Amino acid sequence: MSSRVVKKIFANFENSNDGAVIRQGITKSDHELLDPFVSLAEFSVSPPGGFRDHPHRGEIIFSFLLYILKAYIGGLIHQDFNGNKGTVHEGDVLWTTAGRGIIHSEMPKEHTNIGLQLWVNLPSSDKMIDPANVEISSSEMPVAYEEGAEVKVIAGESMGVQSPFYTRTPIMFLDITLQPGAQTHQAVPESWTAFAYVIDCNEGVFGSSDSSPVQAHTLVVFGTGDEVSVWNTSSYRPLRFFLIAGEPIGESVVQHGPFVMNTQAEIDGTIWDYRNGENGFEKAKYWRSE
Numbered sequence: 001m002s003s004r005v006v007k008k009i010f011a012n013f014e015n016s017n018d019g020a021v022i023r024q025g026i027t028k029s030d031h032e033l034l035d036p037f038v039s040l041a042e043f044s045v046s047p048p049g050g051f052r053d054h055p056h057r058g059e060i061i062f063s064f065l066l067y068i069l070k071a072y073i074g075g076l077i078h079q080d081f082n083g084n085k086g087t088v089h090e091g092d093v094l095w096t097t098a099g100r101g102i103i104h105s106e107m108p109k110e111h112t113n114i115g116l117q118l119w120v121n122l123p124s125s126d127k128m129i130d131p132a133n134v135e136i137s138s139s140e141m142p143v144a145y146e147e148g149a150e151v152k153v154i155a156g157e158s159m160g161v162q163s164p165f166y167t168r169t170p171i172m173f174l175d176i177t178l179q180p181g182a183q184t185h186q187a188v189p190e191s192w193t194a195f196a197y198v199i200d201c202n203e204g205v206f207g208s209s210d211s212s213p214v215q216a217h218t219l220v221v222f223g224t225g226d227e228v229s230v231w232n233t234s235s236y237r238p239l240r241f242f243l244i245a246g247e248p249i250g251e252s253v254v255q256h257g258p259f260v261m262n263t264q265a266e267i268d269g270t271i272w273d274y275r276n277g278e279n280g281f282e283k284a285k286y287w288r289s290e
Helices: 264-276
Strands: 005-010 013-017 020-026 037-045 051-056 059-068 076-080 085-088 093-097 102-108 113-121 132-136 143-146 149-155 171-178 183-187 193-200 204-206 218-222 227-232 239-246 254-256 259-261
Touching: 037 193, 037 239, 059 076, 076 093, 085 093, 093 102, 113 239, 149 183, 171 183, 171 227, 193 227, 227 239, 254 264, 259 264
Parallel strands: none
Antiparallel strands: 005 218, 013 020, 020 037, 037 113, 051 102, 059 093, 059 113, 076 085, 076 102, 093 132, 143 149, 149 171, 171 239, 183 227, 193 218, 193 239, 204 227, 254 259
């Protein structure tokens, strides 16, 4: 049974600071509807601005670089207090499990960088695990093809093509491009939460062929079903969107900025740990990015 659309959320500009402009697709009010997903943000960042040293605890963070404007060089330079450092280029993914705590920075190397960042909740049993980083280059990303459709499989499976990367919270994260007039029907576990986020083209039709087209920068939430159907009704323009789904955790969520815990008491404890350099934030006392 194909999943029907139950809600559409247009990602308005939320804030602009340190040279970054952000469209927020998932906010605190959506946590119950979109469990296990906590945040989805489309960002544009230019030098000398960027995402300077900041902490996280309790979630998994996927940073996907969509475009580099003006030139196909540069990228986002990331560093963290465990000594990890690298550059995320166009089409790459930086996957950070924050666990008990991490402090990192993501700064543009050159030009304007446009990307997507997804936060996935961790179950209470995993919130205090050790942090970890995985860099996935575009060349490592498995790709599935069918007539008129290309699917980059960041996590999960599509058309028999499986991502080799394990996510502690089970999710599907697909970067899909449909050529003009093409359609796709993606299998999704019926019990999972599923949504799409439209990157480019205003003529994508989601859920059922008689639905209204969805404009770019819109998050499309699906109801119960075992597949998601999408049509590109444009006669000349490709449709690019992310299809994201995950197994609900079913626990309470309390978010305070970059901290995602289960109770307010745990948030208060996290703020204390961060300010005092304890319980995973010991290196915060002296670490600064270069």
